[in-house]
Amino acid sequence: MAQNSSKTSVGIGLIGSGFMGRCHANAFTAVAGLFDLPMTPVKQVLADHSQEAANAGARALGFAQATADWEALIADKAVDIVAITAPNALHEPMALAAIAAGKTVYCEKPLSTTAASALTMTKAAEEAGVVTCVGFNFLRNPMLRLAREIIQAGEIGEITGFRGRHAENYMSDPDTPHSFRTDPEGGGALADIGSHIISMARFLIGPIVEVSADCQTIFADRPVRAGSTQRRPVVVDDVTHALVRFDSGVLGSLEANWAATGRTMDLSFEVTGTRGAVAFSQERMNELHLHTGQGGRAGYRRIEAGPDHEPYGRFCPAAGHHLGFNDLKIIEVADLLMAHATGGACSPDFREAWRVQQTVEAMQASSQERRWLSVDKAS
Ligand SMILES: NC(=O)c1ccc[n+]([C@@H]2O[C@H](COP(=O)([O-])OP(=O)(O)OC[C@H]3O[C@@H](n4cnc5c(N)ncnc54)[C@H](O)[C@@H]3O)[C@@H](O)[C@H]2O)c1
Numbered sequence: 001m002a003q004n005s006s007k008t009s010v011g012i013g014l015i016g017s018g019f020m021g022r023c024h025a026n027a028f029t030a031v032a033g034l035f036d037l038p039m040t041p042v043k044q045v046l047a048d049h050s051q052e053a054a055n056a057g058a059r060a061l062g063f064a065q066a067t068a069d070w071e072a073l074i075a076d077k078a079v080d081i082v083a084i085t086a087p088n089a090l091h092e093p094m095a096l097a098a099i100a101a102g103k104t105v106y107c108e109k110p111l112s113t114t115a116a117s118a119l120t121m122t123k124a125a126e127e128a129g130v131v132t133c134v135g136f137n138f139l140r141n142p143m144l145r146l147a148r149e150i151i152q153a154g155e156i157g158e159i160t161g162f163r164g165r166h167a168e169n170y171m172s173d174p175d176t177p178h179s180f181r182t183d184p185e186g187g188g189a190l191a192d193i194g195s196h197i198i199s200m201a202r203f204l205i206g207p208i209v210e211v212s213a214d215c216q217t218i219f220a221d222r223p224v225r226a227g228s229t230q231r232r233p234v235v236v237d238d239v240t241h242a243l244v245r246f247d248s249g250v251l252g253s254l255e256a257n258w259a260a261t262g263r264t265m266d267l268s269f270e271v272t273g274t275r276g277a278v279a280f281s282q283e284r285m286n287e288l289h290l291h292t293g294q295g296g297r298a299g300y301r302r303i304e305a306g307p308d309h310e311p312y313g314r315f316c317p318a319a320g321h322h323l324g325f326n327d328l329k330i331i332e333v334a335d336l337l338m339a340h341a342t343g344g345a346c347s348p349d350f351r352e353a354w355r356v357q358q359t360v361e362a363m364q365a366s367s368q369e370r371r372w373l374s375v376d377k378a379s
Contacts (some may be wrong), residue, residue, distance in 0.1 A: 003040070004080065005340055011044040013079035013103075015070050015094055017057025017319045020085035020108050020135065021046075025061035026326060027333040028083075034314045035334040038341040040279050041081075047073040063098040074098050075369030081106055081340060085178035088191070092117045095132075097136070099124045103338045104131040106333075111353035113186025115361045115376075118354040125350050133346040134353035138267055140331040141323070142309035143288045147278045148204055155292060161203050162252030164245075164269040166197040167260035169236060174219040177226045178234075181258075190215060191360050196258025197335030198266055198359045199372045201254065204271060207355070212372040213242035213363035218259050242363050243372075250366060265311075286322045 004010070012028050028041045046063035048054040048069040067073055070090075074082055074097045082098035084091055084107040092112045098105045105125065111118040111134055123281055125132045126189035138144065144302070150156060170176070181192050189192075190213075203209060214238035224230045239257040246252065260266065267324035268281035276292035279300065286305040293299060305312050306319025309335070315327055348356075362375040 009042045011040045011080045012041050013045045013073040014083045015047045015050050023329050024083045024352035027329040037337050044078040045073045045076050072103050083184055088113050090185050094120050099130050101129045106336055107134045110134040110191050115357045118357040120286045120352040121258040121352045131339045134348050136348050137328040137332045139203050140328045142312050156273030159238050159250050159273050161272040164197040164201050165255040166193040167257040167263040167266040169261050170259040172261045175224040182236055184235045185330050189256045189258040192238050195356050197254055206285040207247040208244045209247050210245040210361050210372055210374055211242050211363045213366045215240045215367040223253040269309050
């Protein structure tokens with residue numbers, strides 16, 4: 001991959017200014033004050049679905065220019081990194097155009113609407129030699145890195161089980177309208193948030209090779225748009241439960257659920273080993289629970305995030321003051337900028353996100369066929 005380290009600034013083109021667009025923009029703003037970077041990001045162009053929306057987004061988020069034409073953003077010579085935060089079905093055409101223009105591509109999850117599309121994007125990026133990064137930001141949490149260190153160092157013995165869940169309540173009201181999240185192609189709880197717990201499972205334990213899943217639609221229909229009395233059937237899952245077998249032979253279970261009343265951000269796991277266990281929930285993202293004691297000393301103890309868990313110390317020199325969701329995006333953007341400068345890898349890249357999408361698709365197929373299926377390993 002090409003090195004870009006001779007430049008002192010890097011031009012950012014951001015597509016979309018919704019929930020994630022704001023999060024990306026704020027991360028590009030904050031990162032230089034927190035990390036020692038070889039280059040400073042400059043917010044050059046913001047694109048949205050209309051000129052009016054782009055103008056408003058650029059003004060609010062501090063971009064020099066605004067456009068309703070994302071292709072013009074990609075073609076702009078001032079743009080070095082294209083950040084894609086548009087709905088999922090637009091990721092492929094936007095990413096392929098950015099790759100063809102030789103730009104670094106920072107794309108939100110899920111990478112695309114199908115595994116085949118995600119693979120097309122992966123191959124195009126690898127052939128062009130451009131840096132890619134996908135927004136599985138929860139993996140940037142230093143508590144996650146600590147959990148992986150503990151597992152890989154054998155501190156909880158041989159791994160015997162994984163239980164993972166991503167449960168939120170944002171679709172628990174049957175009157176919440178359709179959006180790109182319920183698109184028949186590529187939508188559903190499993191693609192939207194199940195992709196996060198799959199990426200986490202892969203990060204901690206390794207590849208998932210077999211799945212047996214049940215994808216369920218709880219609410220038969222939803223309003224076609226906010227405020228409408230017209231309703232349209234829902235054809236995607238509201239909740240998926242899956243048994244999974246990892247490459248190591250470890251058996252696990254995963255749940256993706258966007259209708260989980262009472263839960264706001266239970267992206268959580270428990271990893272069990274022969275001598276201990278680790279447990280985490282994003283609802284308490286500054287804590288990792290570790291059990292290693294024996295006999296009368298058995299039981300979980302809480303490890304609280306602090307400067308010993310890099311890069312926490314870049315945000316705050318004192319333990320217990322806590323990182324937040326947006327800080328994970330800043331860490332992700334710091335990793336992206338370093339990869340852009342050096343031409344190095346930025347994990348999770350398109351290839352890893354394609355593997356996640358393959359796992360999503362294997363679960364959907366398993367549910368339809370009502371049997372265990374292998375996650376296709378072919379590339
Ligand atoms: N990593 C995470 O934690 C996380 C969280 C939420 C969403 N996401 C992902 O981010 C992406 C966007 O989700 P969101 O919640 O920000 O959605 P959103 O609806 O809030 O924002 C989408 C933005 O894209 C814009 N857009 C739509 N069509 C466009 C077009 N043709 N050209 C340019 N802009 C266009 C919309 O106007 C809007 O500004 C999705 O892929 C989603 O899965 C990731």
